[in-house]
Amino acid sequence: MTETALPDRSRRRYMSRPRLAVSLLFLMNGFFTGSWAPKIPEFAERLSLSEGQLGLMILTFGLGSIIAMPATGFFLARFGSTGTVKVAALMFLPALLLISIVPVVPLAVLVMFYFGAMMAMMDVSMNGNTVAVEKAEGRAIMSSCHAFWSLGGLIGASIGGFLIATLGTLGHAVVATVIAAVLLALSFPRLQPDAPAMDEKREKIRLPLTPLPWLIGIMALFSMIPEGAIMDWSALYLRDERMVSIAWSGFGFAAFQMTMTTMRFAGDHIRDRFGAVRTLRFCAAMSVAGLLLAGLSSETALIIIGFAIAGIGISNMIPIAFSAAGNLPGMAPGIGLSVTTTLGYSGILIAPSGIGFLAEHIGFAPIFAGLSLLHVIVFLLAPLARYADRQPDS
Structure with a gap:
């Protein structure tokens, strides 16, 4: 194999545009998920939830996630990770606002299911885009992307209590949503494009x-x-x-x-x-x-x-x-x-x-x-x- 056939790793930037873009998606997803933690006491108080009822609400979030993940795989196979993650992220964006204003328990169940499902749909599709970047660049980036998720969760949980105490639960949700929207705006134009699996036989989907x-x-x-x-x-x-x-x-x-x-x-x-x-x-x-x-x-x-x-x-x-x-x-x-x-x-x-x-x-x-x-x-x-x-x- 000639020298020119090998990837030019010495000249390649550590943080390419596609890698930066998908890292920002992980940061946003972790930040939004971490921002939920400091909202839990107010959420339970507003809806008069007992500890057991709150546990069922959190279980509803988990069920939404588990149900959404297999379905997201089909979307990735049909439409590719780039388009799927954009739709999933935009659908995830209003979740904290909905949690902050939901007035009654039946609607809260639906909101928590939606929150978990959209978080999971974005999670699977951004992992899919990470795989696309790894293939295109010939190097591992998955671990650092998950590190950005952990960092985002830490930031969201850390500043959430201060923002709730200062601006109230709705004010906190507005600020968090604006921050998340900015991260998405920076990420979307730089995402690694990938093609859907249109050449795969239908029975493989x-x-x-x-x-x-x-x-x-x-x-x-x-x-x-x-x-x-x-x-x-x-x-x-x-x-x-x-x-x-x-x-x-x-x-x-x-x-x-x-x-x-x-x-x-x-x-x-x-x-x-x-x-x-x-x-x-x-x-x-x-x-x-x-x-x-x-x-x-x-x-x-x-x-x-x-x-x-x-x-x-x-x-x-x-x-x-x-x-x-x-x-x-x-x-x-x-x-x-x-x-x-x-x-x-x-x-x-x-x-x-x-x-x-x-x-x-x-x-x-x-x-x-x-x-x-x-x-x-x-x-x-x-x-x-x-x-x-x-x-x-x-």
């Missing part, structure tokens, strides 16, 4: 019958269940079972989130250097060690360190799974992605409620230690990650 995408989906599911458990239950575990003060109980999740976000920004370089299979094996091994330390240790500092190590491991597991799902041979990218995202996000949206029920009987310590077994399975499934290393399109 359906849920796949081959086991490969489902195995990668299981890998994503097992990757995200421990992530959801740490997000939802780490503070309660530290406070109630390890008798840590309230001031310290949030440090477990904070350490996890910090290492996960940091490693996602570095994950693309690591994957390009060592390959997806070795990177995934390293991530799975780190997470197993971190979860075991968090679950088996009785020292607060070691538990927090365990969650931080788990964050290092979990950081790049989902980005690698999504890249692999979008590059499966003989399959439209949207179909593989829809299967993987549906199964994966089930682990973070639905599984934590079952974990909470189980913890009432056996406690959180054996649960966190036991969840490490899921990442042992991910380690064994790591050879499937080779599809994430596809070369750029000719």
